[in-house]
Amino acid sequence: MTYTAWIILTAALVGLSCGVIGVFLILRKTAMMADAISHTVLLGIVIAYIVTREVSGTAMLIGGILAGVFTAFLVQWLHSLRVQHDAAMGIVFTTLFAIGVILIATSVGNAHLDVQHALMGEITFIPFHMITLPFIGAIPEATALLLLVLAVILFFIIAFYKEWKITSFDPALAASLGIPVILMHYLFMGLVSVTTVASFDAVGAIMVVAMLITPAASAYLWTDKLSFMLVLSGSFGVVSAVTGYYIAAWIDTSISGSMAFATGLVFMISFIFSPKHGLIAKRVRPAETM
Amino acid sequence: MATPILQVENLSASYRKNTVLHDINFEVNGGSLTGIVGPNGAGKSTLLKTILNLHPSLTGSVKFFGLPFIKAKKRIGYVPQRGSVDWDFPTDALDVVTMGLYGQIGWLRRPSRLHKERAYEALDKMGMADYANRQISQLSGGQQQRVFLARALVQDADFYFMDEPLAGVDAATERAIMTILKELKAIGKTVMVVHHDLQTVEDYFDHVLLLNRTVIKHGKTEQIFTRENIANTYGGNMRWMGEEQRHAVHSIE
Numbered sequence: 001m002t003y004t005a006w007i008i009l010t011a012a013l014v015g016l017s018c019g020v021i022g023v024f025l026i027l028r029k030t031a032m033m034a035d036a037i038s039h040t041v042l043l044g045i046v047i048a049y050i051v052t053r054e055v056s057g058t059a060m061l062i063g064g065i066l067a068g069v070f071t072a073f074l075v076q077w078l079h080s081l082r083v084q085h086d087a088a089m090g091i092v093f094t095t096l097f098a099i100g101v102i103l104i105a106t107s108v109g110n111a112h113l114d115v116q117h118a119l120m121g122e123i124t125f126i127p128f129h130m131i132t133l134p135f136i137g138a139i140p141e142a143t144a145l146l147l148l149v150l151a152v153i154l155f156f157i158i159a160f161y162k163e164w165k166i167t168s169f170d171p172a173l174a175a176s177l178g179i180p181v182i183l184m185h186y187l188f189m190g191l192v193s194v195t196t197v198a199s200f201d202a203v204g205a206i207m208v209v210a211m212l213i214t215p216a217a218s219a220y221l222w223t224d225k226l227s228f229m230l231v232l233s234g235s236f237g238v239v240s241a242v243t244g245y246y247i248a249a250w251i252d253t254s255i256s257g258s259m260a261f262a263t264g265l266v267f268m269i270s271f272i273f274s275p276k277h278g279l280i281a282k283r284v285r286p287a288e289t290m
Numbered sequence: 291m292a293t294p295i296l297q298v299e300n301l302s303a304s305y306r307k308n309t310v311l312h313d314i315n316f317e318v319n320g321g322s323l324t325g326i327v328g329p330n331g332a333g334k335s336t337l338l339k340t341i342l343n344l345h346p347s348l349t350g351s352v353k354f355f356g357l358p359f360i361k362a363k364k365r366i367g368y369v370p371q372r373g374s375v376d377w378d379f380p381t382d383a384l385d386v387v388t389m390g391l392y393g394q395i396g397w398l399r400r401p402s403r404l405h406k407e408r409a410y411e412a413l414d415k416m417g418m419a420d421y422a423n424r425q426i427s428q429l430s431g432g433q434q435q436r437v438f439l440a441r442a443l444v445q446d447a448d449f450y451f452m453d454e455p456l457a458g459v460d461a462a463t464e465r466a467i468m469t470i471l472k473e474l475k476a477i478g479k480t481v482m483v484v485h486h487d488l489q490t491v492e493d494y495f496d497h498v499l500l501l502n503r504t505v506i507k508h509g510k511t512e513q514i515f516t517r518e519n520i521a522n523t524y525g526g527n528m529r530w531m532g533e534e535q536r537h538a539v540h541s542i543e
Contacts, residue, residue, distance in 0.1 A: 027379060082306055159398055166389050170375045173441075175344050176368040177393035178360075224425040227378045 019237025022216030032276035036093035121204030127233025301350030302496030325495035367447030
């Protein structure tokens with residue numbers, strides 16, 4: 001495959017994984033946890049690098065999961081000590097992110113990791129790190145990692161579909177039925193973390209937030225059915241990623257920036273034209289809201 | 291009388307550092323319909339949540355059918371306050387009712403057609419069959435409450451806890467819900483309902499639990515629901531609610 005094909009495939013995989021997992025971020029009203037986790041996984045990745053002394057996919061995934069779940073745990077803990085929820089989030093993620101930045105500057109120095117890369121990603125470099133897998137052949141490491149993570153996410157979402165639905169809609173009922181609401185919360189935070197880690201190389205910590213939240217927020221405007229919302233959100237993610245690549249190629253600018261911009265465009269279009277909740281629909285038939 | 295199916299002993303609970311409930315002791319017999327009544331901030335919702343293990347208790351023990359909650363949970367149904375969920379969630383009425391069956395369906399299984407049929411029957415019972423496929427945000431407050439009731443019915447529990455099911459609903463829904471509650475009682479189920487309207491307590495409930503951070507009085511409505519006990523529960527604020535309005539009701543009769 002050509003470099004361009006690998007880059008577009010990787011971007012599409014980022015869009016798909018983030019789009020699917022983002023649906024539950026929106027529905028659980030924890031969209032900003034994505035922001036927090038996307039920053040703190042940096043710390044997890046740096047520590048994984050310090051421990052193993054190599055930039056390997058698995059070590060990064062494990063470091064990222066631990067950092068993400070640790071973030072969720074700290075936020076919950078501070079909140080239980082009467083710190084407001086959003087403030088708790090702000091305190092935890094900036095502190096952990098800062099530790100990550102300091103570690104990069106002091107201990108990791110010259111390596112593959114640098115802050116610029118961590119924040120913005122560099123999808124054009126992805127085809128330079130090829131690995132060889134059985135059956136598949138040569139594939140960029142980041143793309144392979146994304147495929148693995150996508151499989152994991154889809155497995156968990158499909159296997160526990162009704163549990164995700166009920167714990168998102170009515171956690172009190174879920175708990176009274178004996179569904180482990182808190183465990184599901186941390187499992188979900190773990191899934192957000194792996195998605196973020198896998199997308200890190202491609203789009204970086206800041207743009208991954210756009211990929212997680214905006215396609216799902218757009219899909220929310222188009223449908224009243226959860227399963228369709230998942231499909232739609234994943235598709236919006238893919239469309240934004242691919243469109244973003246071509247915008248970047250066209251005006252010769254940052255690919256991850258263009259991808260995030262494309263998600264914004266999709267949202268704008270949804271906000272105006274969606275048949276159910278769009279601005280125009282509301283203008284045309286304002287009375288039919290009840 | 292049968293042995294009590296709910297025994298609450300020395301229960302206390304707090305929100306953050308404020309103790310909301312203390313020294314709660316009461317027993318409930320099977321087949322009763324109990325109204326939990328008390329002023330705002332008396333801890334009515336917290337009492338339900340603490341009994342059902344949804345809110346941590348500081349002290350005390352709760353036994354259902356002589357067992358701890360974990361072992362009895364399949365026989366217990368809970369109807370949270372309508373305002374506790376997001377009605378813009380992308381789902382329809384039938385799906386919400388089906389959620390009542392998720393505990394029985396179990397892990398890694400999808401709701402079957404049989405489950406959907408049972409959910410539909412429960413909706414039908416609440417007069418909501420025509421709205422089965424309606425997006426939940428398009429239902430009125432009363433209809434949403436009926437969906438919640440249908441979800442509780444489909445659980446087929448023996449003991450129901452309901453948090454303000456009659457708050458902010460239309461008269462037809464209130465009648466429909468009370469009919470169902472009396473039916474549940476008639477087939478031997480036990481129901482505890484957080485209730486806010488003092489004027490209807492005598493008509494609706496055979497037992498009443500007067501609560502203001504602790505149990506003020508608990509027992510048969512005709513013995514317990516007296517002016518004096520209500521005054522003790524509501525403190526100085528009850529004068530206008532109790533005396534004058536009750537008086538007005540009587541004069542209409």
